[in-house]
Amino acid sequence: MSSVVRKFTRRVPLWKPRVTPIKQEEATKEQLEALKITPSNTKVSAYVLTLAHDVESLAVRSPLFNAIMYDEGGMSRSERELGAIAASMVNQCIYCAAVHADRHAKLENSTEVTEKLFSEGLKADLPPRQAAIFHFARKLSATPPETDPQDMDELRKAGLKEAEILDLILSAALFGWANRLMHVLGDPIRREPSHER
Amino acid sequence: MSIFDTTALTISGINNNSSTGTAVKARSQIFELTQAAEDAVIHPKDCGPFPHELRAWLAARIAKKAGHSELALHYMQIADPKASSDHPGHETHMDLRTLTDFVDKVANMPSDIEENDITDMQAAGFADQDIVRVCQLVAFIAYQVRITTGMHTMKDGAV
Structure with a gap:
């Protein structure tokens, strides 16, 4: 049985959406385009499929996330x-x-x-x-x-x-x-x- | 558009000829994307049940409650001209009370959010897609409040 984690931990939990994510097989052309770049460039997760409900935001947010966290120079x-x-x-x-x-x-x-x-x-x-x-x-x-x-x-x-x-x-x-x-x-x-x- | 004309840098008061401006120029792509993200939450092509003016009014409400009067004014200027701090200025068929309660909680007390906050929105007739749209708007404005607050302090103390 699954249980919600309430305390901070370095052991990465699973993430269970409270709303229904889009189905990848039913994604529109715009959603598929936005799903090509995911936060951290990892595989398409339930989280990203949830965010695909607002495809215009997702399309910008993912490259912005990667630029802020991973671009060269500045802070380590x-x-x-x-x-x-x-x-x-x-x-x-x-x-x-x-x-x-x-x-x-x-x-x-x-x-x-x-x-x-x-x-x-x-x-x-x-x-x-x-x-x-x-x-x-x-x-x-x-x-x-x-x-x-x-x-x-x-x-x-x-x-x-x-x-x-x-x-x-x-x-x-x-x-x-x-x-x-x-x-x-x-x-x-x-x-x-x-x-x- | 120059990055120094984006909402984030205009509101922060960052100009080209400053040490903060030099740091900002090295991250120009981030400020271009930040402006694109603002456009995506305030003026999306597909706004769903949330017209552009209502989005701007909600953004102003979030900025005001976060103590950022200048950013609040920026968004209020693109809200419905009849809007007041308590009302978006036009009639709507949606449950405005449930929407603003949710927006206020996500913006100001995100740590207290529980599953029932989502189910309350669903019970008030908001589709899952609309709940995601609202969260993106609130979350982006929370980011915009913090980058402009941080850069404003950074600029003032720069040597």
């Missing part, structure tokens, strides 16, 4: 993931937090930061640079956003360049978007042994 990929994790924790998006904590751990070859975040929560005691990044992304993700000039000073004092700060704003904001789709339109479901990859 693992630090962009930290921005994504902060937003996902504020918005309680268990699925997004799991996916991006897993990516962060793989990119860093360490689970130290994500272990701390999931055990100590939003106020976790992180090394100075990661703390400044996480703190800023957490405050930007609040509603209304709570960032102030002092938070920006903290980022600069922690050594972030302008291009890195911009990438942090973009990655945290992107997850303000992604969480409001993933967490609203579906549930994270515990992966049973038969679902293991």
